[in-house]
Amino acid sequence: MTEEQQKIVDFLKGKTGKTKFYFNDFLEVFPDKGPRDVKKVLTSMVNAEILEFWSSGSTTMYGLKGAGKQTHAEGED
């Protein structure tokens, strides 16, 4: 795992309660990087199967592979 990937894993493991995060939430992990560079790190982690996408259909979030619940009932999230 690269240093950048590790930072994201640490960020996700450091959060209790929530398992899925919006793209924007990762921008704070890398204050010096623009969104496009952060996206590259996240994409590399999805391709390496460290992260996975979670989608409601209208929005998409990122989480550690296997973490958290699959589905939500209306208004539950």
Place this chain on the structure above:
Amino acid sequence: MAKHATPKLDQLESGPWPSFVSDIKQEAAYRAANPNKVEFQIPVDCPDDLLGVLELSYNERETHWKHGGIVGVFGYGGGVIGRYCDQPEKFPGVAHFHTVRVNQPAGKYYTTKFLRELCDLWDMRGSGLTNMHGSTGDIVLLGTQTPQLEELFFELTHKMGTDLGGSGSNLRTPAACLGQSRCEYACYDTQDMCYQLTMDYQDELHRPAFPYKFKFKFDGCPNGCVAAMARSDFAVVGTWKDDIRIDHAAVSAYVGGEFAPNAGAHSGRDWGKFDIQAEIVDRCPTQCMSWNGSKLSINNKECTRCMHCINAMPRALGIGNERGASILVGAKAPVLDGAQMGSLLVPFVEVSQPYDEIKEIIEKIWDWWMEDGKNRERLGETIRRLSFQRLLEVVGLEAQAVHVKEPRHNPYIFFNEDEVPGGWERDLEAYRSRHQR
């Protein structure tokens, strides 16, 4: 015999319109009979269970669908929308019922071969139920289970030359009107631009990194057959700079009753003789037309390209020759803030391959919105929150009168000190030498 009794749904079939209930029943009967010996990969009776769970919802007035999930094909953040039923024992056929979005071809032109292959594939690997097309424009394949997804994806991409569409927080499948392929009103090649931008922005389509959804739509003229300015974050709408072309002989032919107005549409009733004054000139929203009894004139400076006169007398009036497009941004459906129409950003831009000028604007907007947009905030809401003027700064455009509808209505263009010669400073002593206290 239907698997579930559905008296409420049956009632929906009694009206004058085609009913989705009849369609689903037809598919249920087809799957039960299976005349083509399809090797169904998901439960044969999923259309029956779909009707059953819907009847239950009608009785209980509660949905039994759970939304969301980690479904999709490897590496893609969109294109598949997870749906699970919360009564899987009663309705095992729809325990998983994921929707797949497939990128429709530009202008929605198909060969019958493609449609047959698609339906065969979906009969085997899905419920057989489709929605042609979703509001986004995609081909929507309704209802399958997780193990089918990679198989479907492989067939679609390797054998049928298409791809999944967008869903979630990414660029949604771009959509275009049929444009120059059939329509003489098209001011640019909508299909080409839609295709090109779909190809250029594959990463944005499949790997979401936006605060929320983002839609492009391309209309060849202000008639707006894909309603770009009402429902896309970035609408490219064909327009022209010069004058509406007038064929005066053809105008006279309309007036003389030789040509049917509106190309013969609305002719089911007797509306009386064509009245150019009442039906064309008086209907012009900017009142820029006049008819002196023998000659039609247009004050083109005031024309807003509403298309009314051209639609009504297509043989006499035509779009101008200096063609291009207007760009409008920020339209959206109601979810958070109420529905919003697009706001005019660029009044005229020439549209030609490789569309670099337009792509530059798109990318500047994305960079800004990705950085400053809030989670689940559409571009139109970001603009409202941070001002239209901020958007102008971001894309590097100067405010113009066309950005303002009328004074006080949307007074969101303010000057900054550095834009005003001399700034806000003034010499009070010099002022007092000219003005008494």
